[in-house]
Amino acid sequence: MSKELIRLQNLCMAYDDELVLDHLNLYINDKEFLTLLGPSGCGKTTTLRIIGGFTTPTSGDVLFDGVRINDIPPHQRQINTVFQKYALFPHLNVFENVAFGLRMQKRPDPADPTGKHRVKIPEEEIRQRVMDMLESVSLKGFENRKPDALSGGQQQRVAIARALVNQPKVLLLDEPLGALDLKLRKDMQIELKRIQQQVGITFIYVTHDQEEALTMSDTIVVMDKGTIQQIGTPEDIYNEPKNAFVADFIGESNIIDGVMVRDNVVKMYGREFPCLDGGFAENESVDVVIRPEDIDIVPVEQGQLTGTVTSVTFKGMQYDIIVDFRGFKWLIQTTDHSPVGARIGIKIDPDGIHIMKKSAYSGMFGDYSSFSDEYEEMSDASLELDEEESEDEE
Numbered sequence: 001m002s003k004e005l006i007r008l009q010n011l012c013m014a015y016d017d018e019l020v021l022d023h024l025n026l027y028i029n030d031k032e033f034l035t036l037l038g039p040s041g042c043g044k045t046t047t048l049r050i051i052g053g054f055t056t057p058t059s060g061d062v063l064f065d066g067v068r069i070n071d072i073p074p075h076q077r078q079i080n081t082v083f084q085k086y087a088l089f090p091h092l093n094v095f096e097n098v099a100f101g102l103r104m105q106k107r108p109d110p111a112d113p114t115g116k117h118r119v120k121i122p123e124e125e126i127r128q129r130v131m132d133m134l135e136s137v138s139l140k141g142f143e144n145r146k147p148d149a150l151s152g153g154q155q156q157r158v159a160i161a162r163a164l165v166n167q168p169k170v171l172l173l174d175e176p177l178g179a180l181d182l183k184l185r186k187d188m189q190i191e192l193k194r195i196q197q198q199v200g201i202t203f204i205y206v207t208h209d210q211e212e213a214l215t216m217s218d219t220i221v222v223m224d225k226g227t228i229q230q231i232g233t234p235e236d237i238y239n240e241p242k243n244a245f246v247a248d249f250i251g252e253s254n255i256i257d258g259v260m261v262r263d264n265v266v267k268m269y270g271r272e273f274p275c276l277d278g279g280f281a282e283n284e285s286v287d288v289v290i291r292p293e294d295i296d297i298v299p300v301e302q303g304q305l306t307g308t309v310t311s312v313t314f315k316g317m318q319y320d321i322i323v324d325f326r327g328f329k330w331l332i333q334t335t336d337h338s339p340v341g342a343r344i345g346i347k348i349d350p351d352g353i354h355i356m357k358k359s360a361y362s363g364m365f366g367d368y369s370s371f372s373d374e375y376e377e378m379s380d381a382s383l384e385l386d387e388e389e390s391e392d393e394e
């Protein structure tokens, strides 16, 4: 999976002088499942359209197997696309929908030594390729059904089979599951990954759904405002987000303003917390990212901080608990049930505290993370800390 197939070099796209892709650099390996993930308007579809040849970049290059393909039209690229609105032909059955592209194709006549005469693909080969493809997408036995007699997920699989039957090297998928309900979407995520592994080609997938990206991808490219924020495996992106934007976008996070005291010690709310990170300047302002599942609820007297539970939501496998800390809301995910109104202690292990350089995104976060301004106005005495420990520290 390490051979490079597509490279985007300094890709820029501007509409009316507004830069929507800003010097994108990215390579995509053969047989990789790569997802472009980011909020609405960040430039995912534009990137996909440029790879497919439907949009011409303002500047920069697209390389395929090392060859510049900027000027190659879409149908001559070995790239097919599945869109969210996968218009199947309603009057054709499943078999004919998938066979359609093959029936349109002509290729050099093997009996013509000049190679000029072109012939249609033989019917027997079409039948074989369509049936193989229907098997790959688990639709064998559905050949004679019309699209309106299929579920949304089955229709989407017909669209995928239709895009794959031409044997492209790359399949582009633009939010292909967006129209499906949640249960079906989850089933199709697993199904898509299986299909990609079975046919063994590169998938470039666009979504704004972080869970979808984490479930399916070998590599996730997190984008915002036309720029790449981070490229990595789902594990890297989740466990080691490079900045507060990525941390906030992937999964849920508490993002708190902190100050580095020295290596392995950060100060939040006037309290020092041991952490594993270093390499920051003394007194440097930083973003402190803490995942809700990395916070332990402990008895008040053992807490590094204490607060009051303001909301408890049962989520099946765990509870989402909001703890109010003088008006600030921590999100904690735990299997322990603490009732609303309970006073609890919070404890965070050093490896649950992630320190990040202050970014343009600092202070932009909502519900669980906008602590900074009001905190500045607080004196340590007003914090709900264990009195003695607080005094020790000062």
Ligand SMILES: Nc1ncnc2c1ncn2[C@@H]1O[C@H](COP(=O)(O)OP(=O)(O)OP(=O)(O)O)[C@@H](O)[C@H]1O
Pocket: 015, 020, 038, 039, 040, 041, 042, 043, 044, 045, 046, 047, 208
């Ligand atoms: N043809 C166009 N003319 C002008 N602006 C455009 C055009 N196409 C896209 N844009 C703008 O470019 C930016 C990026 O759009 P793009 O569709 O790539 O975003 P996206 O990340 O795919 O968003 P979404 O998830 O909502 O589809 C947006 O601000 C959009 O308004």
